[in-house]
Amino acid sequence: MVRVSVVCCLKLLLLLALGGVTMHVPDAGVLAPLRLDGYLSFHDVAAAARDFGNRCSLLPAAVLHPGSVADVAAAVRRVFQLGERSPLTVAARGHGHSLLGQSQTAGGIVVRMESLGGGARMRVHAGGAGADAPAYVDAPGGALWINVLHETLKHGLAPKSWTDYLHLTVGGTLSNAGVSGQAFRQGPQVSNVNQLEIVTGRGDVVTCSPEENSDLFYGALGGLGQFGIITRARIALEPAPKMVRWIRVLYSDFASFTEDQEALISAERTFDYIEGFVIINRTGILNNWRTSFKPQDPVQASHFQSDGKVLYCLEMTKNFDPDEADIMEQEVGVLLSRLRYIQSTLFHTDVTYLEFLDRVHSSELKLRAQGLWEVPHPWLNLLIPRSTIHRFATEVFGNILKDSNNGPILLYPVNRSKWDNRTSVVIPEEEIFYLVGFLSSAPSASGHGSVEHAVSLNDKIVDFCDKAGVGMKQYLAPYTTQQQWKAHFGARWETFERRKHMYDPLAILAPGQRIFPKAS
Ligand code: FAD
Incomplete structure (x- = not known):
């Protein structure tokens, strides 16, 4: 590599x-x-x-x-x-x-x-009754998702699919995929776009959609910016939820954790957002840097003892209207009763939809204040098929990262059927695959907090995947040669090259x- x-x-x-x-x-x-x-x-x-x-x-x-x-x-x-x-x-x-x-x-x-990203250039179409006139927003490619949210909330609407962090641009995430805990039911952000306006590499301005110039439309979604600059995207909207019940539970058994995650993403009636993360070094069990989660029972949360084990945190939300909080309570109760988490580790909090979606930003502000945001970030994001996730976890969490990692580790499953295989995004072949994100920070020049240390761990993980035939694909891949990209795209390289x-x-x-x- x-x-x-x-x-x-x-x-x-x-x-x-x-x-x-x-x-x-x-x-x-x-x-x-x-x-x-x-x-x-x-x-x-x-x-x-x-x-x-x-x-x-x-x-x-x-x-x-x-x-x-x-x-x-x-x-x-x-x-x-x-x-x-x-x-x-x-x-x-x-x-x-x-x-x-x-x-x-x-x-x-x-x-x-971002010069073209201001709210004044956004157009929200509230839609009409029925499926014939669904709501959408026309957003500039340089708009930050947080601003798209602010603008659409004025109409009681919001996009359906998100990233964990909203201070990213529409064109930037659509050029990758845009994945978060809504993707299991809504698909990634690239599955929630109806039309694009693109400046091609010849300098032509082209409008494209599934019906018009569809080859460019699908190529540009997940296209890593290779076929054109996205200057406008028409993004599907839904009625914005008002409040969110935000829940975290812990597991010590990886099999129960992933079985429960998979059952939840496959069920008809389920949560609105499902993610998970791995806790290796037992610090900040509930309040890692990514979120501003403040459980309603902070004392119990801070006293939780893990006895040195690797823990897995399942994170879920249920949207609700405060007038119907009792219905939400009942539904959440039923869903939780089917899960096998450690019973003393149920933590929850209720926040507005905006607070929930913008959760990483509050942590950003704290880290900036400590000078810990603008440090190197040797991140590694992998897509792992369901059939090999256990083998992967045993080696990576039980051996490679046994007692050393420098940031949150995300791990959650999504459904392939919600991804459109006409886009340029490359994903594993199986119906269920996991997004595993090693979101390392490297604040020190040497030792465990250094870039070299994090990169060497990343290399070990990738080497293991290659040698063990895990069937992994990288997301936000950092490849440097065309040969590596050809291997990444596999049979889809021909189409990618033709479009270029x-x-x-x-x-x-x-x-x-x-x-x-x-x-x-
Ligand atoms: P840039 O980094 O500026 O650009 C990314 C690429 O797209 C470049 O190649 C650029 O040339 C190209 N590009 C940019 N704008 C356009 C455009 N308008 N048209 C065509 N090409 C363009 N990703 C997820 O999927 N889910 C997450 O939950 C998530 N969380 C994140 C959290 C943090 C804190 C960070 C830093 C990143 C996260 N990401 C996540 C990754 C994110 O999707 C990428 O960083 C992505 O590149 C978007 O960032 P950006 O808008 O700054 O784009």
């Missing part, structure tokens, strides 16, 4: 410092005469060379702050017209929450999509994914 190392990024930076940037600037300068509604910046570009992963930094030659979709199209078209002789590439930057330079470009042009030739033939877009190098 080859990875982009810090060293590799430093080498690139050095190359750029020694001449790469100055060599590229004149090329970016050809954009200067463009008549724009927004503006181009050739200075102050350092912020576009950073991301959440904090392990890779590629300096662009210019940042475009578009004032309109036409600006995005004009910039891409200009680069396209320069042809193969120009090394210029264009990277759409959402909120820059990539892990390893995926929204960056060395010496190219970064398009700051069709919509971005010069490989101008999203170079930070390192799939198609630009010929020059």
Whole structure:
């Protein structure tokens, strides 16, 4: 497994410092005469060379702050017209929450999509009675999901499928998949989009949907930004729940934990959100950094003794209207009575829908205050088929991470039937597969809290998966060679490559994914 190392990024930076940037600037300068509604910046570009992963930094030659979709199209078209002789590439930057330079470009042009993301550009269509006129919002590709939520809540509506953290952009998550605890019943975010507006790698503005230009529509969903820049997405809405009963229970037995999770995601009447996480080092059992969960019985929660075992936390919510709280209580009671958690470990709290969905942000603020947000994040996100999840857990939690890990570990199942296999997203073959996220932070330069330590654990996990034939696929994959991407896409590579030739033939877009190098 080859990875982009810090060293590799430093080498690139050095190359750029020694001449790469100055060599590229004149090329970016050809954009200067463009008549724009927004503006181009050739200075102050350092912020576009950073991301959440904090392990890779590629300096662009210019940042475009578009004032309109036409600006995005004009910039891409200009680069396209320069042809193969120009090394210029264009990277759409959402909120820059990539892990390893995926929204960056060395010496190219970064398009700051958030410039087009304001609430004023959002259009909520409340829909009519019946299935013929479902509600939707037209949201700019650069809109943060939290702002989409604020805007739709004004109409008593909300999107159906989420990510755990809402300070990400619409175009950024739709270019990956967008997965959270609603995905088991609603599908990922890419399954909840009706239409896209896209600027292709030729600079054309194209509207696409399942009915119109469907090849581009499906290609762009989960397409890692390879076929075009998403400037608008039509997102399906539902009536927004008012309140959420947020529940956590603990297990010490992995088999009971996963059997209960699978039963819950397969049942007709069930919770509205189902996730889970693994607790290895027993600190912060209920209040890890991801959430602001405050159980109604905090004393009991803080006194819970795990006796040194690995624990598994099942996390669920039930939406409810305060006027019908008793009905919710009954339904939750029935659902919980079928589960096999450790009985003394039932913790719950009631919060508004907004508080629940924006839960990670409160932890972000706390970590920022301690200087612990802008540290390296060597994350690893895997999709593991149901048939191998036990083998995976035995080795990873019982051996590789026995007493050492540096962040939350998510583990929850989803149903493949809710994913559309016409999109570009790559998932395992089985009907049920698990998302397992190792969300490590590396605040120290050496030792257990270092990037090197976390990366070596990640490598061990990936090596194990490869050798044991676990059938794993990576999500937010950090591959660096086309060979690795071909292996990732498998039989779907041909379609992915064909779409690239069709919509971005010069490989101008999203170079930070390192799939198609630009010929020059
Ligand atoms: P960026 O990182 O800026 O961009 C991501 C990629 O998409 C880049 O290649 C970029 O060039 C391209 N891109 C950006 N905008 C566009 C556009 N408009 N059109 C085309 N291409 C574009 N993911 C989940 O699925 N579920 C989660 O629960 C989840 N939780 C997260 C929590 C945190 C704290 C963080 C940091 C990330 C989380 N993610 C999650 C991952 C998230 O989906 C990715 O980081 C994703 O890249 C979105 O971030 P962004 O909007 O900042 O996009």
